[in-house]
Amino acid sequence: MKWSEISIHTTQEAVEPISNILHEAGASGVVIEDPMDLVKERESVYGEIYQLNPDDYPDEGVIVKAYLPVNSFLGETVEEIKETINNLLIYDIDLGRNKISISEVNEEEWATAWKKYYHPVKISERFTIVPTWEEYEPVHSDELIIELDPGMAFGTGTHPTTVLCIQALERTVQFGDTVVDVGTGSGVLSIASALLGAKTIKALDLDPVAVESARLNTKLNRVHENITVSQNNLLDGMKAPVDVVVANILAEVILRFTDDAYQLVRKDGYFITSGIIHTKKNQVKDALTNTGFEVLETMVMEDWVAFIAKK
């Protein structure tokens, strides 16, 4: 099959919403070329493998690339993507150069194109994310390893919004807990919860591709007996009090279900929210407080914010 590569030169702030737009338009995977990745301080003592080539990165801004199958709808799809990206300006999202280009790649190139950017990364005190195709020897005996093949779903585990969630889970999840993961993507947060000792986890996503990817990854990590993956809109139909609800979704989406999360979480339980761009921080914080949650912690990484809220 022929694939078309759509390449968007934008800003760090716009990466997340543009990635979502590309996924929703049916893109089969997203590659992010952020020059910040080249200068980030790394804790090399932990033995991660970094093989980043500066030639692959822009001098300024960020390039988001996605792959679309070449078919008779391609023209319309690209126009729709351009229009939806331009609409982000309404939300005051800086699009930078907003230069969009298209080129053709064959399936073989596409299958490996994004993998070269993805290597084992130690993302928190305890967790290291390891792509399934890499060999990795744990450096510490108490290190927790998440093996991932995100495939077409969001969630390589290394995006700041995901890292913040995993760090928040480390601080909240107790042995035997019940966790609901809203917008599970590759399943990474559910897998992290299971490795931290949660007993019953519900991993939910609207996107059937994510559901499939999460199912595969829960098996790869041998935690599938604790995790039920289902296609579901937000918290629709969820009952029984739970200890932790975690959601790494855009701020606009979080605002839609803070009330449902409050109903679902038991007293003294937690609601972890991430995916919040800095400019939307107060809006989400106010919504959490107005619903009845107490915001215990505000965590920040690059332009992203996450909250640990308690009922």
Ligand SMILES: C[S@@+](CC[C@H](N)C(=O)[O-])C[C@H]1O[C@@H](n2cnc3c(N)ncnc32)[C@H](O)[C@@H]1O
């Ligand atoms: C930013 S990704 C997070 C993936 C993963 N949890 C992580 O932290 O890396 C957000 C996910 O939310 C899903 N999503 C978006 N809207 C949703 C909705 N209304 N109900 C359930 N899932 C939704 C998307 O399909 C996507 O997989």
